[in-house]
Amino acid sequence: MIEILESGPFNTVQDLGRFGYRDIGVSASGAMDPLAVRIGNILVGNDENAAVIEVQTFPFSLRFQRRTVFAVTGADGKPQLEGSERLAWCAQIAEPGQVLELRQPPRLARSYVALGGGLDVPIIMGSRSTSLRGGFGGNAGRPLAKGDRIVVGEDPEIAMLPATGLAVVEPATALSDVFPALVDGVLPIRALPAGEHELFTKDGEAFWSQTWRISSRSDRTGYRLSGEPIKPVASIEMRSHGVVPGVIQVPPGGEPIVQMSDANTAGGYPKIAGVIECDLWRLGQARIGARLCFVRSTHAEARAVEQAVTRYVDDVKQTSRMVKRALQVMA
Structure with missing residues (x-):
């Protein structure tokens, strides 16, 4: 208790x-x-x-x-x-x-x-x-x-x-070769282009090139980002579709929302990108007001990061088991 x-x-x-x-x-x-x-x-x-x-x-x-x-x-x-x-x-x-x-x-x-x-x-x-x-x-x-x-x-x-x-050794240090450090106080978050990325044309490039700030209107459901608004080339009506943590949607105001742990189960805003799963913990540790940028990633890179994290976790497990066995022998 x-x-x-x-x-x-x-x-x-x-x-x-x-x-x-x-x-x-x-x-x-x-x-x-x-x-x-x-x-x-x-x-x-x-x-x-x-x-x-x-x-x-x-x-x-x-x-x-x-x-x-x-x-x-x-x-x-x-x-x-x-x-x-x-x-x-x-x-x-x-x-x-x-x-x-x-x-x-x-x-x-x-x-x-x-x-x-x-x-x-x-x-x-x-x-x-x-x-x-x-x-x-x-x-x-x-x-x-x-x-x-x-x-x-x-x-x-x-x-x-x-x-x-x-x-x-905490993950940010132990995995520093696969998790890039902050650059001038800006957190790099890797993402993949999503289903409606092509609807944004030039504004799509603005999404990747600018620095965003986590708005005070953010919570466990989603991080609302403040920055130069991005908008699709034409107004579109979309049916609601399933979303998961990491999906980045763009509402009519043009400032993206990153779905987080309590993500909505469905939504109709166009999806410009999706954060790779292994970078979500870094985003989860970012405070209100923190600055971040999105780095275009690949499926191969996402898989390589996932494998590095798995090796780290397995190493911790193995070390833990060795310590327990040693204590059992001493007992």
Whole structure:
């Protein structure tokens, strides 16, 4: 059991998402930075899809009711346990009554708290993720609030974990050869031209060449981008069609919308591009007001990035297994 001591709007329980129900209007939800969730869960000995806490409004704090292994991943801030700074991207042990605090990170948007055993909230449509728009899943379909108590699943491996456990090099550093760094403060996001790209002709090139800013009207459903408007060569009427996270639509005003984790299940705006799946976590860590540009990618490049991420995750898994075997031998 954990008790929430301090929280803000939009801090929720999330896993990797709720899939297979878009045909009945249910969005996938799930973490905005799924890579951080996968690594955090591996560090504490969970299945990659175990439910975690997604923190995007700070400060945030919780109290542990029993001895618990935890890891904080995602944003670039140092968590504090009982007022003492601890490493992020590292398995840690909390004793009963201790308080974990997360403060506003320097650059990135979201932190994730993975707990050994996972958060034991009901599974709805195959997922523990919170759907804020639907009002279900996670913590009774709503954000976490002061006084909430969340059950944590049993963690049979905690007895063999060291007080300071396994740590990993965070993905942005470990995968710096496949994830390009910011250029003059602008985040490069790779995307593929989408179905209606040709409708924009010269404005299509303006989409790729200019710098966009994430608008304050953005949320988990979609990032609205501010910049020089782009418009199709002629007004068109389109039937609504299915959309997924990463799809970039252009409404009549000409400023694109990137569909995110709580993406609409259908929409009729023309699609100019789609963010490659492995870059979505970087977009999920971009703050309101951040600047970004879209880099035209290829299916081959998207596949190569996916393979690099898979190797990284597999390496973390293998290292985790080796540590557990060593601890079992020592025990």
